[in-house]
Amino acid sequence: MRLAIPFRHSRSDLLSRALLSLGLVACSLPLHKAFADDKLVKIGILAQITGKSSADGQESVRGAQMAIDEVNAAGGIDGYKFKLVVGDVKDGSAGDVTSTVDRLLGDDAIQFMLTGYASLTNFELDMMADADMPYMLSATATQTRAIIAPNPSKYACCWSLSPSFxxxxxxxxxxxxxxxxxxxxxxxxxxxxxxxxxxxxxxxxxxxxxxxxxxxxxxxxxxxxxxxxxxxxxxxxxxxxxxxxxxxxxxxxxxxxxxxxxxxxxxxxxxxxxxxxxxxxxxxxxxxxxxxxxxxxxxxxxGGVLTTPKLPLSAELLAKFKQKYGVESGTYGIALYEEMQVYFAALRKVGDPTNHGAIEAAIGATDMPTAEGHLQFDPKTHLAVQDDSHYPxxxxxxxxxxxxxxxxxxxxxxxxxxxxxxxx
The missing domain is CATH 3.40.50.2300 (Response regulator)
Structure with a gap:
């Protein structure tokens, strides 16, 4: 259960089957020649693909991939195209999360990372802060607040789609x-x-x-x-x-x-x-x-999807997810789709995916409708604002x-x- 699974050069049958089931074979194939190397942005995702929470992990990857597929099909952003790189953290143990984060941070082409949840304590926030890597997550908000609130400026990198718990x-x-x-x-x-x-x-x-x-x-x-x-x-x-x-x-x-x-x-x-x-x-x-x-x-x-006719965006995203993958999305498929939309909006504003400081600031200034409600971030905690007018x-x-x-x-x-x- 705790065995490391090398990702770039070899994969265990278990991880390969999981990725095949997600329709992400392209993640392990050579890049299409039409993608110029300097115009390709890699996105790293941490997910419990093969652990006890594999249903959430696989759904998370599907949601992020759906957003990437859409923006690539529309021509990208300012000429940039995007590729998802999946990091399986298995059951979210400290060792599995640390080794996976280290591997993804070691890829210079990765400009943004996201997760539903990797660890349940969110200790990886310190790794992202040290690397100045823009990062979004969608779980265990109490732990996120405990880490960030004492020194928000240290964690300018990191923002939570989950509101206060x-x-x-x-x-x-x-x-x-x-x-x-x-x-x-x-x-x-x-x-x-x-x-x-x-x-x-x-x-x-x-x-x-x-x-x-x-x-x-x-x-x-x-x-x-x-x-x-x-x-x-x-x-x-x-x-x-x-x-x-x-x-x-x-x-x-x-x-x-x-x-x-x-x-x-x-x-x-x-x-x-x-x-x-x-x-x-x-x-x-x-x-x-x-x-x-x-x-x-x-x-x-x-931070759940507001499945109500009063918010047609929610119904539209749920329908697109089911049409694309043949299964329903729970919380994390749509949440990771929305995390990608937040990043894409920030990149459109900044223009340069390597300008991490500006990307992080743009994420923090987010003010947009989502399937979960109206998204703004609390600058003191970096959590989504929680109330009936925002994330209820x-x-x-x-x-x-x-x-x-x-x-x-x-x-x-x-x-x-x-x-x-x-x-x-």
Missing amino acids: DSYGTDVTKLADKLQAEGKVKFASKKVAIISSDNAYSKTISEAMKKTFKADGWTITVDEMVPFGEVDDWRPILAKVRQDPPAVVINADYLPNNSATFLKQFLEQPTNSLLFLQYAPSVPEFVTLTGKASTGVVYDLL ITFFQIWDGKRIMISPAQYATGDFQLPPWMKP
């Missing part, structure tokens, strides 16, 4: 209270079970949730943490949940396979509880794994395999419905 920790409580106040659910108690996974993303969110629920007068009946990785059996934890049935059950493990298994085992003997699963239901794979069993599940997203927190409920946006009201595509396992 603070609302992940606060707004599930608000949603539960709102649904109760509106009479859409009748909770028998103010009890909550919170289950998480031992990784930076899940732990940060679940710990914030615990504080918010406690402050709002809720009692935490189950507080469990599982090791990060594959979990086949949630039944011992679910047995604890059933001993004192809570009004809300939360699982912050973000891996789709784990979340799907949790849902199936919860439904073996469901409690009369609202079931909230963090992030995983947004991945198309989740509904494939669960089918109609996912009906009623609630989840939220920060959105809540979804799955019903018959479809994701219905239930909040905020101005983007909602439907109303919350009582899950089939809950009593009126």
Whole structure:
């Protein structure tokens, strides 16, 4: 699992098959003769192509490639054409991320790098800052803020499409209270079970949730943490949940396979509880794994695609992605497409891809509509601005395999419905 996979001169069968499945064979072929070397800009992408989060990684590469294919087909930018260079960071371990970043930074033709997420701690931001490499990412915003906020000027290179994750920790409580106040659910108690996974993303969110629920007068009946990785059996934890049935059950493990298994085992003997699963239901794979069993599940997203007729850009991009690749995009396909659009806009403004300082400043000054909302960056944290006028927190409920946006009201595509396992 931790073996290094040389990329330029030889590849393992595993990585080759992954790239073939992504339609990126061209990444390993000689450049087309029509591309003059001095007019070719390489773009480096870090992605967990072959790790536990391979669904996100492969989707990320597809999104970036779609943007590059479009701009190349339109003639490029000021004569520049673009080529994606894929760096597989596998499961995002420090060693795999470091070696992959070092290799990509060693290619002088790479002028921009991006990722959905490489590591979950984002330590690679320091490597990008040291190399003065323009870099964008779309995850673990709490870790990004902790690194950048003490010294934003040091990290002029680096910008996050993800907004602050603070609302992940606060707004599930608000949603539960709102649904109760509106009479859409009748909770028998103010009890909550919170289950998480031992990784930076899940732990940060679940710990914030615990504080918010406690402050709002809720009692935490189950507080469990599982090791990060594959979990086949949630039944011992679910047995604890059933001993004192809570009004809300939360699982912050973000891996789709784990979340799907949790849902199936919860439904073996469901409690009369609202079931909230963090992030995983947004991945198309989740509904494939669960089918109609996912009906009623609630989840939220920060920086997620606003799938609403009020923003036709979102529907257009989702349709283009599916037409191009034959599969739906979750969060990261569109996010990486948008990261590339931010870079392209900066390059159009600056004109010279090697002027990294000017490119970075242009990225930081971004003011543009995206499929996730209106994008501007907070200069103090380099995160996307988070509010209902920029990147809102959105809540979804799955019903018959479809994701219905239930909040905020101005983007909602439907109303919350009582899950089939809950009593009126």
